[in-house]
Amino acid sequence: MSYVRIWVHLVFSTKNRHPYLTKNIRYKVQNHIIENCKQKSIFLQVINGYTEHMHCLISLGREQTIAKVAQLIKGESSFWINKNMLTKTPFMWQDDYFAVSVSESGLQAVTSYIKNQEIHHAKKSFDFEVKEFVDKYGFTLEKEDI
Template sequence: MSYTRIWVHLVFATKNRTPLLTKEIRYKVQNHIIENCKEKSIYLQIINGYTEHLHCLISLGKDQTIAKIAQLIKGESSFWINKNQLTEEQFIWQDDYFAVSVSESNLEIVTKYIKNQETHHAKKSFDDEVKEFEKLYGF
């Protein structure tokens, strides 16, 4: 039997970073993504976000890729959002995403960071966060 432990911090945004994820919608979407991940054997440690983006901390399985996981989460959730008419306009995730590896020693820090997104974004915009990630990770 193969064993893997590859943690990935995955971030993705709404199309054009439109703030469609109100608190009520965001919680519904997050809960749906949690259930969808369980059904698809995606190990999701934590999910949270703000009005125009979501953060996920995922442990990849031995046959999973970041691209496939992002496709499964984003594609299925946008379909579900539109099917349930949670937004007035058609909901679309941006094509791109941000993904970086996370070491076991940093799991608690990243988990806390994702958990505190509302507090974090009361002080810092998502655009500023993206610029910070780009600089930090050399994108």
């Protein structure tokens, strides 16, 4: 019997970081993503976000990849948002995303960070948060990335 426990902090934004995800829409989208993940056997520990992005803490299954899970979450939720006309203009997620591994010892801190997105973004913008990720994890961004 295989045992796999790989935690991933996944972050993705709306196309051009447009602030589509008002509170009302964001909660509907989050609840839909939770249900979609259950149907697709994606273990989603926590999800939350702000007006232009989402954070997910997921545990990959033994046959799942980050790319496939991100595609299933983003693609299906985008389709659902448009089908239900939650936004006035067609909704899209940015093509790229940010994903980093999370150790077992870091789960509580990441869970708390994700749950407190509204408080967090009352103090700093998503652009600043992305810059912090870039500095912390040492990657470069193109303008159209997360």
